[in-house]
Amino acid sequence: MKNKSGPKNLPEEFAGEPQPQDEAKPLSELHPGEAAEVLQNLPAAEQAEALLNLEPPKAADILESLPDDRAAAAIMDMAPEDASAIVQEMQTDEQVDLLQDVSEEHAESILEQIDEKDAQVARKLLEYAEDTAGGLMQREYIPIYKEKNAKEVILHLQVESEKYKDYPATYLYVVDGKGRLNGVVSMRSLLLNKPGATVKELTNTEFVSVPASMPGQELVKVFRKYHYLAVPVLDEEGVLLGVVTEDDAMRFAEEEADEELLRFSGIVKGDEFRDMPFFPRSWRRLSWLSINIILNCVAASVIAYYQDTLQAVIALAVFLPIISDMSGCSGNQAVAVSIRELSLDRIRPGNFLWVLGKEASIGLLNGLALGTIIGLIAFAWKGSVLLGAIVGAALWINTIVAVSIGGMTPLLLRSINQDPAIASSPILTTLTDMCGFFVLLTLATKYVHLLPQ
Amino acid sequence: MKNKSGPKNLPEEFAGEPQPQDEAKPLSELHPGEAAEVLQNLPAAEQAEALLNLEPPKAADILESLPDDRAAAAIMDMAPEDASAIVQEMQTDEQVDLLQDVSEEHAESILEQIDEKDAQVARKLLEYAEDTAGGLMQREYIPIYKEKNAKEVILHLQVESEKYKDYPATYLYVVDGKGRLNGVVSMRSLLLNKPGATVKELTNTEFVSVPASMPGQELVKVFRKYHYLAVPVLDEEGVLLGVVTEDDAMRFAEEEADEELLRFSGIVKGDEFRDMPFFPRSWRRLSWLSINIILNCVAASVIAYYQDTLQAVIALAVFLPIISDMSGCSGNQAVAVSIRELSLDRIRPGNFLWVLGKEASIGLLNGLALGTIIGLIAFAWKGSVLLGAIVGAALWINTIVAVSIGGMTPLLLRSINQDPAIASSPILTTLTDMCGFFVLLTLATKYVHLLPQ
Numbered sequence: 001m002k003n004k005s006g007p008k009n010l011p012e013e014f015a016g017e018p019q020p021q022d023e024a025k026p027l028s029e030l031h032p033g034e035a036a037e038v039l040q041n042l043p044a045a046e047q048a049e050a051l052l053n054l055e056p057p058k059a060a061d062i063l064e065s066l067p068d069d070r071a072a073a074a075i076m077d078m079a080p081e082d083a084s085a086i087v088q089e090m091q092t093d094e095q096v097d098l099l100q101d102v103s104e105e106h107a108e109s110i111l112e113q114i115d116e117k118d119a120q121v122a123r124k125l126l127e128y129a130e131d132t133a134g135g136l137m138q139r140e141y142i143p144i145y146k147e148k149n150a151k152e153v154i155l156h157l158q159v160e161s162e163k164y165k166d167y168p169a170t171y172l173y174v175v176d177g178k179g180r181l182n183g184v185v186s187m188r189s190l191l192l193n194k195p196g197a198t199v200k201e202l203t204n205t206e207f208v209s210v211p212a213s214m215p216g217q218e219l220v221k222v223f224r225k226y227h228y229l230a231v232p233v234l235d236e237e238g239v240l241l242g243v244v245t246e247d248d249a250m251r252f253a254e255e256e257a258d259e260e261l262l263r264f265s266g267i268v269k270g271d272e273f274r275d276m277p278f279f280p281r282s283w284r285r286l287s288w289l290s291i292n293i294i295l296n297c298v299a300a301s302v303i304a305y306y307q308d309t310l311q312a313v314i315a316l317a318v319f320l321p322i323i324s325d326m327s328g329c330s331g332n333q334a335v336a337v338s339i340r341e342l343s344l345d346r347i348r349p350g351n352f353l354w355v356l357g358k359e360a361s362i363g364l365l366n367g368l369a370l371g372t373i374i375g376l377i378a379f380a381w382k383g384s385v386l387l388g389a390i391v392g393a394a395l396w397i398n399t400i401v402a403v404s405i406g407g408m409t410p411l412l413l414r415s416i417n418q419d420p421a422i423a424s425s426p427i428l429t430t431l432t433d434m435c436g437f438f439v440l441l442t443l444a445t446k447y448v449h450l451l452p453q
Numbered sequence: 454m455k456n457k458s459g460p461k462n463l464p465e466e467f468a469g470e471p472q473p474q475d476e477a478k479p480l481s482e483l484h485p486g487e488a489a490e491v492l493q494n495l496p497a498a499e500q501a502e503a504l505l506n507l508e509p510p511k512a513a514d515i516l517e518s519l520p521d522d523r524a525a526a527a528i529m530d531m532a533p534e535d536a537s538a539i540v541q542e543m544q545t546d547e548q549v550d551l552l553q554d555v556s557e558e559h560a561e562s563i564l565e566q567i568d569e570k571d572a573q574v575a576r577k578l579l580e581y582a583e584d585t586a587g588g589l590m591q592r593e594y595i596p597i598y599k600e601k602n603a604k605e606v607i608l609h610l611q612v613e614s615e616k617y618k619d620y621p622a623t624y625l626y627v628v629d630g631k632g633r634l635n636g637v638v639s640m641r642s643l644l645l646n647k648p649g650a651t652v653k654e655l656t657n658t659e660f661v662s663v664p665a666s667m668p669g670q671e672l673v674k675v676f677r678k679y680h681y682l683a684v685p686v687l688d689e690e691g692v693l694l695g696v697v698t699e700d701d702a703m704r705f706a707e708e709e710a711d712e713e714l715l716r717f718s719g720i721v722k723g724d725e726f727r728d729m730p731f732f733p734r735s736w737r738r739l740s741w742l743s744i745n746i747i748l749n750c751v752a753a754s755v756i757a758y759y760q761d762t763l764q765a766v767i768a769l770a771v772f773l774p775i776i777s778d779m780s781g782c783s784g785n786q787a788v789a790v791s792i793r794e795l796s797l798d799r800i801r802p803g804n805f806l807w808v809l810g811k812e813a814s815i816g817l818l819n820g821l822a823l824g825t826i827i828g829l830i831a832f833a834w835k836g837s838v839l840l841g842a843i844v845g846a847a848l849w850i851n852t853i854v855a856v857s858i859g860g861m862t863p864l865l866l867r868s869i870n871q872d873p874a875i876a877s878s879p880i881l882t883t884l885t886d887m888c889g890f891f892v893l894l895t896l897a898t899k900y901v902h903l904l905p906q
Binding site: 264318 | 783
């Protein structure tokens with residue numbers, strides 16, 4: 001609650017918008033979140049300069065509030081010695097996030113300029129992948145010793161209050177001489193007990209901890225299950241490396257979900273903002289599209305095989321894209337449900353048969369409805385009951401196939417440790433296109449002499 | 454940190470899985486998060502009974518850890534008087550979430566059985582929509598008065614510690630006689646200051662608050678901007694109604710992002726788990742599909758118009774589904790980027806021209822690449838440079854059209870307050886199919902006598 005511009009009851013229409021009176025104020029007097037917003041509205045070239053005009057601690061606060069890619073761009077625009085003065089003031093987890101997003105040389109030049117001990121910590125943290133507990137944890141935690149009592153701990157906190165100001169201080173961590181974690185004391189229990197109580201008495205030795213290598217997605221499940229405000233990260237010897245806070249974990253979960261939508265739509269790596277450089281953006285999209293176009297050609301080759309039937313019943317050419325598109329739609333619904341159920345642990349990769357049963361029954365009903373609609377349209381257009389029946393049957397059958405494949409593909413991909421979001425849709429559409437074209441054209445070939453020419 | 458089963462350093466392979474030793478323990482001895490997991494593995498019919506075998510406070514903790522739909526199903530399986538004993542023990546925000554998900558009669562019967570005053574609070578909260586600050590807030594906050602001093606407040610907290618046990622107690626709220634919020638005191642400042650300090654001295658009067666009607670999406674932006682652990686919710690007179698905690702807001706954000714993926718894939722309302730009842734699931738999917746099939750037929754009618762050209766150059770029938778599918782893919786990439794940029798406030802609905810410029814330039818390059826690939830394939834197949842050129846040009850042009858429409862559709866939908874996730878894709882594919890079929894078949898008609906018959 002460090003906002004300096006007085007109480008605000010944010011009305012809906014202003015929330016998220018810089019408020020008029022804010023823009024007139026210098027950046028240094030705004031809440032970092034507000035300053036970050038003002039900064040983002042400046043031309044990209046001026047953002048680094050605006051930060052350099054501030055005191056480093058203030059600039060660091062604002063950098064922490066900027067989206068990762070913007071913060072990295074601003075740091076890249078600064079000389080390493082200027083950047084290091086700001087980076088030095090950031091929290092370790094934010095520091096490392098940032099350095100992971102700038103070029104390796106630039107990161108190294110910055111680390112060379114900051115305090116030797118801080119640089120060492122940062123280099124250690126940089127070894128953990130961004131999306132693991134090690135990459136998400138911060139080193140700022142308050143260690144205490146079990147020999148002390150509540151009063152001594154409170155005195156210590158008061159003496160060091162400046163240092164601990166920005167620490168996520170819901171819990172204090174009881175460590176031994178070798179840095180191993182013995183237990184956890186909540187701020188609340190410190191507050192609500194007699195001053196003479198020893199740390200040992202207040203300590204909860206029943207805590208959940210995680211290894212630094214735990215993937216972010218698993219970490220999110222731990223928070224979702226236990227609802228803790230922070231979880232300690234330990235190495236193999238039980239030494240406390242840092243803590244991951246609930247808000248950082250949930251923020252990670254939200255970003256992951258956002259990026260999943262992008263990967264699902266064919267944006268490789270799930271990351272694109274339109275103010276990123278042109279060629280990498282174009283390339284990420286194209287690399288996925290060019291695999292798709294090859295798969296598409298493979299599927300469409302089924303059509304080429306039935307040229308004579310098509311020549312005889314040209315109306316079929318109208319229904320081929322419809323069958324392809326509708327099966328893709330039905331199948332993608334099933335893909336999306338499977339992706340969500342997997343990410344929320346509602347299904348396991350082994351639940352093939354259960355998913356198959358659920359999807360096939362939906363396909364049976366919805367395919368019947370869609371087949372009837374398209375069959376009636378075909379009949380109305382050409383006056384042929386047989387054409388309607390063939391087109392309708394093909395879509396019915398193919399809808400059942402599409403939802404079954406759509407439901408199971410993410411499970412298969414997950415069970416071989418591939419990302420279901422990016423790969424499911426191309427696999428689905430290729431298989432269902434082939435199947436749909438085959439069913440429609442085989443049926444039509446069989447009755448070709450009875451169909452309207 | 455209430456886990457009763459001893460310290461655990463969760464290894465990766467166990468995270469999210471009930472651990473073997475847990476399953477042997479009775480539910481009542483497990484952490485609520487673990488108990489919820491065990492419960493979910495029971496047959497649906499036994500879940501309500503298992504909860505009824507527990508003490509109501511324990512059952513309430515477990516219910517709070519269950520996914521919303523499962524918790525509601527369990528409560529629906531209980532008689533109102535049994536359910537009310539458990540509901541009575543839940544936190545207000547969880548209580549209301551739950552009652553919103555059960556039938557109205559059942560909710561009313563439960564409310565009639567619980568404590569009159571609690572029921573009144575719950576009825577009041579039920580008036581707020583689930584996805585607003587009012588719906589996300591909880592009533593459990595600790596009010597204090599500015600006339601007191603730190604020592605008195607701490608004594609009060611100690612006396613009431615049982616009551617306040619489950620409160621999100623990072624901040625204390627300074628209210629006046631009419632319940633209006635005057636300021637905020639952090640637990641930390643209470644702890645780190647002299648006992649004689651008055652509440653008035655410790656109070657931060659510069660706080661951010663939100664109205665109960667603020668939509669959840671806007672609320673998330675407030676948390677993303679200010680990084681607070683909790684934000685107070687006020688009515689028009691400034692009376693404190695409740696608080697929204699950061700973890701609840703971020704949890705909401707994550708659920709929204711998950712549901713956006715489902716809506717984007719055509720699951721109406723963005724909510725489906727396969728253990729929900731069959732017919733509503735089928736209907737939500739079908740309602741979207743049946744609009745799509747009609748749109749598809751409209752688009753495909755363009756093909757019908759060019760029957761003669763198709764009859765003359767049957768090879769075109771192979772390329773129609775490819776053009777349709779690839780344009781859909783390219784366009785959906787642009788749709789997804791716009792949806793994400795809108796939800797993170799990186800673009801505003803008014804930034805049409807900027808988005809158009811960015812997308813058209815990507816379309817120009819990627820369309821050229823895709824057009825070249827398909828052109829070469831067409832040439833290789835039929836040995837006709839002209840066929841290759843026409844098919845390639847059609848895909849090039851249509852890719853530019855698709856990404857431009859794909860990028861702008863979410864902005865247009867948002868500016869008329871429609872949900873971009875569910876509606877963008879059908880609009881996109883209809884328009885790009887029509888355009889793609891039209892371009893390919895018009896070009897082909899013009900040069901029909903030169904194409905391979």
